[in-house]
Every structure is written in C-alpha cells, then in structure tokens.
Amino acid sequence: MTPLRRVNPRTVAxxxxxxxxxxxxxxxxxxxxxxxxxxxxxxxxAALLRGACYDCHSYETxxxxxxxxxxxxxxxxxxxxxxxxxxxxxxxxxxDLEAQDGLLREVAKEVGEGGMPLPGYGWAHPAARLxxxxxxxxxxWAGGPGAGQEDSD
Ligand code: HEC
Numbered sequence: 001m002t003p004l005r006r007v008n009p010r011t012v013a014x015x016x017x018x019x020x021x022x023x024x025x026x027x028x029x030x031x032x033x034x035x036x037x038x039x040x041x042x043x044x045x046a047a048l049l050r051g052a053c054y055d056c057h058s059y060e061t062x063x064x065x066x067x068x069x070x071x072x073x074x075x076x077x078x079x080x081x082x083x084x085x086x087x088x089x090x091x092x093x094x095x096d097l098e099a100q101d102g103l104l105r106e107v108a109k110e111v112g113e114g115g116m117p118l119p120g121y122g123w124a125h126p127a128a129r130l131x132x133x134x135x136x137x138x139x140x141w142a143g144g145p146g147a148g149q150e151d152s153d
Contacts, residue, residue, distance in 0.1 A: 023070040028077045030067060033059045039089040045141040048134055049089060051127030052117050056083030059090035064124070079118065108142035111135050 035058070041049060055061050056079050067076040084091075087106065093099040110116035112135065122129040130138070 026070060028073045029081065030063050030077060032061055035059050035090040037092045037094045039092040041141055045137060048138055052130055054089060056080050057087050057089050104142040108139045111138045
C-alpha cells in the first residue's frame with residue numbers, strides 16, 4: 001500500500017490566505033436608497049425602532065466595518081435585503097391602511113414574542129437590547145396589548 005501523500009501545511013495556509021483575498025472581490029449590495037415614506041411614530045417609539053430595527057428594516061442602515069469584510073458581509077447584506085423585503089420603515093405604505101395594519105400586527109407579534117430584533121444582533125448593538133418595558137412600548141404603538149394575538153395561523 002502506498003502511503004498517502006502528505007499535503008504541506010504551508011501550501012494549505014497559502015491557499016486559504018489567497019481564498020480569503022479573492023472572496024473580497026465578490027460584489028455585495030450595500031446601498032441606502034433614498035427614504036420614501038418614514039413610518040412615523042412618537043419620538044420615544046421612533047428612537048426605539050431606529051436603535052433596534054432600522055439597520056435591517058429601513059433605507060437608513062448603518063453599515064458596520066465588518067459589513068465590508070467577506071464572508072461576514074454576505075450575511076449582513078442578506079439580512080438587510082431580507083429584512084427590507086419583509087418590512088421597510090423607510091418605504092411605509094402610507095396610502096394603504098390594510099397593508100399598514102398587517103405590518104403593524106407582525107411588528108407587535110415579533111417584538112412581543114421576542115423574535116425581533118434577530119437573536120445575536122444585540123451583541124454588537126446595545127440599543128437593540130430591548131427591556132420588557134421597551135418591548136411593551138413598541139407593541140402598544142403597533143396595535144395595543146394583544147395585537148397580533150388574534151392571528152389564527
Ligand atoms: C439584524 C437584522 C434585523 C434586525 C435588527 C431586525 N430584523 Fe426583523 N427581520 C430580519 C430578517 C432577515 C427578517 C426576515 C426573515 C425572518 O422572518 O426571520 C425579518 C423579519 C421581520 C418581520 C416579519 C416576520 C415574518 O415572519 O414575516 C418583522 C415584523 C420584523 N422583522 C420586525 C422587526 C422589528 C420590529 C425589529 C426591531 C425591534 C427588527 N425586525 C429588527 C432582520 C432584522
């Protein structure tokens with residue numbers, strides 16, 4: 001039996017380093033389009049939303065330094081893209097009350113249940129570590145106590 005050929009660790013290190021450089025050239029969308037219609041809320045609630053949600057759910061994303069370093073940048077950009085697609089506080093459907101109602105219900109549900117902001121986000125974003133009182137404040141704004149509870153799904 002022929003012994004397996006050992007791969008030189010130095011070759012592996014060089015290949016990994018080269019790959020780390022090459023992936024930096026994969027284009028990543030990090031745009032902040034112009035705000036169309038801000039959702040509008042009382043100053044207190046607006047501050048909470050800005051601190052805890054706007055990075056992923058608005059056109060006013062503060063792109064951190066690590067959003068410029070692949071592969072982390074891919075996850076950050078994907079969260080923002082998906083987040084904006086679901087609910088965008090910078091493109092609020094001001095003329096569509098039904099759409100607003102649906103979005104607000106989801107906000108009340110997610111924030112009330114602790115599903116949003118995304119777990120782990122608060123690690124680098126202290127303003128997003130919402131206290132129970134702050135969560136209650138957002139839920140009350142989005143539809144009052146029990147909002148979203150009558151959803152049958
Ligand atoms: C780090 C990024 C990030 C932050 C911060 C964040 N979200 Fe999200 N949010 C997402 C992503 C990604 C999705 C879509 C995937 C999902 O539903 O998990 C989403 C989905 C949602 C949805 C739709 C849920 C559904 O099932 O359709 C609501 C409502 C929502 N977020 C509200 C909020 C609110 C309110 C805040 C602030 C308190 C917030 N999010 C903070 C990334 C984020």
